[in-house]
Amino acid sequence: MTQETLFEIAGLIGVAFYLGSYALLQAGVLKGNGYVYATLNLLAASLVLVSLFNGWNLWSAIIQTSWIVISVVGMTRVWLLTRGLRFSEEEEALRARHFSHMRRLDAKRLFRASEWRDGVRGEELTKADTPVTRLSYVMPGGREYCGWRQCNCRTWQRRVHRRDGVSGERSSECDSRDQPAVAVF
Structure with a gap:
């Protein structure tokens, strides 16, 4: 297998990640405000960027780099919002019993409004x-x-x-x- 072929395969897998993650988002399987969607976009952009070494295109490289940066910033934002999240005993009991399907951050926002x-x-x-x-x-x-x-x-x-x-x-x-x-x- 040649190096050119590997670059082409990386690009194909990257496109599959892009389309797959967006299809799952639109189908309601994924949510756009967590780690999974951002990670899939990060992988897709990285693979497509690698494929560009086979046939360089500056504008495509800028787009893929932008997607990588946006994904990393989004994942960092979610991490910063959730890393220090603490619940009182009552909040945790209520969350576990009735709101276990919610993300911890969303449950905390609901409780703060209560x-x-x-x-x-x-x-x-x-x-x-x-x-x-x-x-x-x-x-x-x-x-x-x-x-x-x-x-x-x-x-x-x-x-x-x-x-x-x-x-x-x-x-x-x-x-x-x-x-x-x-x-x-």
Whole structure:
């Protein structure tokens, strides 16, 4: 196998990486804001750049070098945003239980936009048959209530946490507990 052939194969594989990664992005398999897509573009650009040594083209080399730089900058940005990401005990429990499908960075952004507070005994969270003004979640240990769907509260009394419904939905209160709770709004 000649050196020319190796350069051609590198270019072909690079094009396959470009097209494959973009097809996976458009199909919804890949997300454009993580490491995988940027890494595939980095590999594609590097392979196409190597293939240019067979037939040099300055403008193509500039494009491939730009893709490499953009990919490295994007991966560095994601690394910088996630390297010091810390969750409190309550945040980690909520993330693991309900938001494990989310990237850690997205979950942290959601939690930063939330209002966390410790509830007090007897505090009214919702009233039956009244529209709820925001999405609520009560961590284990607090008042139990049913959310946006009709439910038989008797069957839910052993469970300690409930999610309330979507904003504007009516709520129906169930059983109450005397243990401390954390409410997320």
